[in-house]
Amino acid sequence: MPEREQSTLVDRVTSKIFEMLLSGEIPLGGPVNEAALAELLSVSRGPVREAVKQLQGRGLVVKEPYLKARAVALTVPDMVEIFQLREAVEGMSVRLATQRMSDAELDDLLAAFSDAKQRGDGVALDVHVRIAEGSGNARVRALLCDELYYLLRLYRARSGKAPGRREDAFAEHWQILRAMKARDAELAESLMRAHIGRATQSLQALLATEAPSLGGTEERKTG
Amino acid sequence: MPEREQSTLVDRVTSKIFEMLLSGEIPLGGPVNEAALAELLSVSRGPVREAVKQLQGRGLVVKEPYLKARAVALTVPDMVEIFQLREAVEGMSVRLATQRMSDAELDDLLAAFSDAKQRGDGVALDVHVRIAEGSGNARVRALLCDELYYLLRLYRARSGKAPGRREDAFAEHWQILRAMKARDAELAESLMRAHIGRATQSLQALLATEAPSLGGTEERKTG
DNA sequence: GCTCGAAAAAGTGTCAACACTTTTGCCGGA
DNA sequence: TCCGGCAAAAGTGTTGACACTTTTTCGAGC
Numbered sequence: 001m002p003e004r005e006q007s008t009l010v011d012r013v014t015s016k017i018f019e020m021l022l023s024g025e026i027p028l029g030g031p032v033n034e035a036a037l038a039e040l041l042s043v044s045r046g047p048v049r050e051a052v053k054q055l056q057g058r059g060l061v062v063k064e065p066y067l068k069a070r071a072v073a074l075t076v077p078d079m080v081e082i083f084q085l086r087e088a089v090e091g092m093s094v095r096l097a098t099q100r101m102s103d104a105e106l107d108d109l110l111a112a113f114s115d116a117k118q119r120g121d122g123v124a125l126d127v128h129v130r131i132a133e134g135s136g137n138a139r140v141r142a143l144l145c146d147e148l149y150y151l152l153r154l155y156r157a158r159s160g161k162a163p164g165r166r167e168d169a170f171a172e173h174w175q176i177l178r179a180m181k182a183r184d185a186e187l188a189e190s191l192m193r194a195h196i197g198r199a200t201q202s203l204q205a206l207l208a209t210e211a212p213s214l215g216g217t218e219e220r221k222t223g
Numbered sequence: 224m225p226e227r228e229q230s231t232l233v234d235r236v237t238s239k240i241f242e243m244l245l246s247g248e249i250p251l252g253g254p255v256n257e258a259a260l261a262e263l264l265s266v267s268r269g270p271v272r273e274a275v276k277q278l279q280g281r282g283l284v285v286k287e288p289y290l291k292a293r294a295v296a297l298t299v300p301d302m303v304e305i306f307q308l309r310e311a312v313e314g315m316s317v318r319l320a321t322q323r324m325s326d327a328e329l330d331d332l333l334a335a336f337s338d339a340k341q342r343g344d345g346v347a348l349d350v351h352v353r354i355a356e357g358s359g360n361a362r363v364r365a366l367l368c369d370e371l372y373y374l375l376r377l378y379r380a381r382s383g384k385a386p387g388r389r390e391d392a393f394a395e396h397w398q399i400l401r402a403m404k405a406r407d408a409e410l411a412e413s414l415m416r417a418h419i420g421r422a423t424q425s426l427q428a429l430l431a432t433e434a435p436s437l438g439g440t441e442e443r444k445t446g
Numbered sequence: 447g448c449t450c451g452a453a454a455a456a457g458t459g460t461c462a463a464c465a466c467t468t469t470t471g472c473c474g475g476a
Numbered sequence: 477t478c479c480g481g482c483a484a485a486a487g488t489g490t491t492g493a494c495a496c497t498t499t500t501t502c503g504a505g506c
Binding site: 007033066068069 | 456457458459467
């Protein structure tokens with residue numbers, strides 16, 4: 001055990017399993033075996049059990065009593081549900097942030113966004129994170145940052161990025177930030193909901209054209 | 224433990240601890256001692272540990288590594304945060320339900336509401352639950368029913384009910400249901416948000432008049 | 447050859463003991 | 477009397493073994 005960044009074993013195990021989900025080492029929809037993970041990570045089954053339970057709480061793992069736990073399938077319909085929820089919550093997030101962030105905080109956010117834009121950096125999620133933090137509502141922030149964004153990252157890591165609306169997203173973010181700067185909470189909320197609503201629609205379009213299930217979800221024997 | 228055997232011990236322990244929170248046996252903001260609970264419930268510490276972790280996931284318990292776990296404080300500002308989140312999510316919930324529930328389901332809901340209204344029954348939450356179920360969005364339903372409503376029940380059980388707006392709430396629910404029946408999703412969402420927004424405002428009014436902390440949150444030795 | 451059922455295997459659920467961390471309380475020194 | 481540090485106590489974190497449930501496998505009967 002070289003480093004002790006996170007204080008407790010469970011946290012490290014949780015992070016490790018999440019990385020395994022991101023990387024595909026555990027396939028989407030595939031089984032999550034406590035004993036195997038315990039041996040792989042050289043820990044007992046207890047911490048693994050708690051880590052899995054925690055991931056279950058975050059919606060990354062589903063399980064029923066005595067049945068094998070499985071990684072979330074993350075089908076396109078799942079993502080549509082997540083985006084509908086995001087639309088509502090992020091709308092409220094930006095509304096509150098518009099009312100509660102100080103001018104200094106807003107300027108800082110604007111500046112960071114401009115920099116990132118010029119570097120061509122992929123900061124989409126970071127803008128959303130900072131708005132959530134600026135909302136002053138810990139539950140909204142936790143829901144977005146600690147739950148939904150994990151699922152988003154997982155989906156993006158697995159499905160070859162979102163539909164490539166990279167430049168559109170920049171423009172939309174810029175509009176939202178301007179509305180915040182103008183202290184127009186209604187407008188900021190509308191813009192945010194439209195922003196996410198568009199992503200939802202492209203997901204639903206995908207759903208119409210593509211096969212219903214997303215790659216790599218087969219059950220796979222390890223032996 | 225008179226009734227039901229839920230399949231696994233952890234579930235029973237979780238329910239039991241939740242009841243203890245509702246009843247006040249564990250005071251709000253008070254310590255949640257694994258060993259003591261284990262002995263009280265005649266189980267080992269393992270299941271208690273997992274149950275606490277689950278409640279932590281639901282936001283009913285907060286804990287940091289190696290520090291005593293504590294029941295959520297549920298101050299008025301906490302409830303304001305929860306209501307702001309509810310405003311957003313229930314708005315989306317009723318919007319989706321208006322689009323997706325069948326005529327038969329809507330009629331059934333209307334009828335059940337009329338009956339309950341005549342019985343003078345306190346069915347406020349039930350209406351919200353059925354709308355969430357009708358939204359067809361499992362994540363929205365889970366967030367509202369499995370997380371936020373638990374906190375609401377806990378708050379109501381502890382703070383001498385919500386401000387007595389019983390009749391107002393009936394009228395507002397009726398309006399919402401009518402909008403749903405008319406398939407006016409925009410209107411239904413607006414009404415729902417206003418409905419919850421009013422509750423938020425009375426909470427904030429409470430916050431202005433009352434002492435900042437809510438009764439019974441003292442640390443208390445059990446000996 | 448196919449089906450049904452029992453035994454074995456795999457995997458999850460539970461337990462009691464041990465290790466580590468934090469807190470509490472006591473004692474000596476200034 | 478007050479402060480700092482050491483030691484005991486309390487409480488959480490971790491472990492390996494055992495119990496229960498589900499799934500798979502294999503063989504008998506049809």
